[in-house]
Amino acid sequence: MTKEQFILDSIKPMAQYTFAFITSVVGIIDQHQGRHVGSGLRAIWKGRRVVMTARHVIEEAVKTRGFALATGYGKSPYVAHGPIDCDLVGDLAIYYLPDDFPDSAPEKQFWPEDRIQCSTERLTTDFLFVHGFPRVRSRFLHRVTGVASRSLPYGAMQRTEPLKQALEAHQFAIEFDPSGMRNIERDQEDFIDPDGLSGSPVWRIGISGKSRAEWSPALSLVVGFVTQWRQDERVLIATSAARLSEMKASHQLLF
Amino acid sequence: MSATALFYDAPPRTYGLDRLDMRGDNETGNDWSDLRDMVQGELARLDIPVRAGLRSVETQTGWNRGGGANLFAYRTYDAPNSGIDPVVVGVTILSDPAGESYVIRGDIAGETIGDIVFEVPAKAVVGWDQVARAARDVSQDLAARPNHVLDALRDSSRKA
Numbered sequence: 564m565t566k567e568q569f570i571l572d573s574i575k576p577m578a579q580y581t582f583a584f585i586t587s588v589v590g591i592i593d594q595h596q597g598r599h600v601g602s603g604l605r606a607i608w609k610g611r612r613v614v615m616t617a618r619h620v621i622e623e624a625v626k627t628r629g630f631a632l633a634t635g636y637g638k639s640p641y642v643a644h645g646p647i648d649c650d651l652v653g654d655l656a657i658y659y660l661p662d663d664f665p666d667s668a669p670e671k672q673f674w675p676e677d678r679i680q681c682s683t684e685r686l687t688t689d690f691l692f693v694h695g696f697p698r699v700r701s702r703f704l705h706r707v708t709g710v711a712s713r714s715l716p717y718g719a720m721q722r723t724e725p726l727k728q729a730l731e732a733h734q735f736a737i738e739f740d741p742s743g744m745r746n747i748e749r750d751q752e753d754f755i756d757p758d759g760l761s762g763s764p765v766w767r768i769g770i771s772g773k774s775r776a777e778w779s780p781a782l783s784l785v786v787g788f789v790t791q792w793r794q795d796e797r798v799l800i801a802t803s804a805a806r807l808s809e810m811k812a813s814h815q816l817l818f
Numbered sequence: 819m820s821a822t823a824l825f826y827d828a829p830p831r832t833y834g835l836d837r838l839d840m841r842g843d844n845e846t847g848n849d850w851s852d853l854r855d856m857v858q859g860e861l862a863r864l865d866i867p868v869r870a871g872l873r874s875v876e877t878q879t880g881w882n883r884g885g886g887a888n889l890f891a892y893r894t895y896d897a898p899n900s901g902i903d904p905v906v907v908g909v910t911i912l913s914d915p916a917g918e919s920y921v922i923r924g925d926i927a928g929e930t931i932g933d934i935v936f937e938v939p940a941k942a943v944v945g946w947d948q949v950a951r952a953a954r955d956v957s958q959d960l961a962a963r964p965n966h967v968l969d970a971l972r973d974s975s976r977k978a
Contacts (some may be wrong), residue, residue: 688839688945715826720834738831771839
């Protein structure tokens with residue numbers, strides 16, 4: 564099996580495995596309407612349930628009437644309240660979920676803390692995987708009173724060549740070309756505007772240094788979060804998960 | 819208000835896959851012994867032209883690791899009874915602690931006196947495939963220099 568074949572075969576299992584951990588951050592328009600503004604990861608951090616996303620996602624979401632988090636199909640979303648820790652440098656946010664956040668359902672889980680890699684180890688020699696919700700097709704559905712979002716599971720290698728605008732030490736770039744992406748239901752190409760992918764977790768799938776026979780999605784590690792899209796250079800920019808451990812609780816957003 | 823989701827079909831990008839360190843499907847296999855054999859195979863190409871220039875030459879081959887090197891594969895050429903220091907043609911591969919990035923060096927040097935007869939500039943690479951490629955390049959560069967070996971074995975100033 565070639566590397567290309569392995570990678571093609573790994574996307575679907577990674578998508579299925581990680582789907583239970585990703586969430587849409589929905590800006591509240593009114594009590595009946597919401598708008599998807601970004602993506603995030605449900606995780607355990609410092610022993611607590613959190614949602615990790617990009618800081619600018621939260622800032623945009625609270626411009627409306629606050630934001631909500633999906634809690635499962637057919638269930639009312641959770642209307643967020645309370646403080647959010649923000650990283651002013653790395654554009655990250657950690658929302659420690661209050662006690663009234665519903666218990667996890669089978670389809671909504673929390674990514675284990677020990678599988679968040681707070682270093683850049685093996686980033687360049689592993690395959691990177693992004694899973695989130697692009698904004699363009701997120702839409703309000705009157706029938707189910709909710710926001711319907713198609714998730715985008717996407718894989719690529721790290722871009723190691725220098726970019727026009729140099730990366731900060733905490734950032735890394737991921738090859739991203741939205742051409743050829745299809746809506747499975749309609750079997751036609753859709754333009755994927757990755758704006759809504761901001762805050763999406765980035766995994767390295769865990770094949771680096773291992774053989775195909777050893778690999779499973781259970782080896783994957785969260786290594787960062789999408790914070791920018793540079794369309795002209797066809798890359799997504801992510802902030803390394805290493806920034807998470809440097810975040811100061813003093814930078815809080817209250818709403 | 820509720821939320822649901824379906825997948826988009828997004829083909830993965832394959833650019834840069836040469837860096838993917840997936841073991842088992844590499845051209846040199848999955849381990850250091852395959853890499854060592856490849857290097858030795860390349861260096862062995864020196865034997866015929868060196869023997870053509872110095873019929874009495876004796877050759878030994880070997881490898882070891884240690885001193886920070888993941889692999890040192892070498893070939894020794896000796897002009898017996900000449901008193902001239904034998905020549906070692908070797909390729910050294912070192913890695914960082916994570917086993918992700920590597921430095922590959924090659925040189926032709928005196929076995930005892932340690933003089934450098936020829937040196938291939940060090941190559942820094944990332945990923946197993948790149949290691950294999952660089953090791954082959956360095957080995958081939960050395961294998962193309964029988965005259966350096968012969969000149970050293972004839973150089974009376976190099977008596978050990």
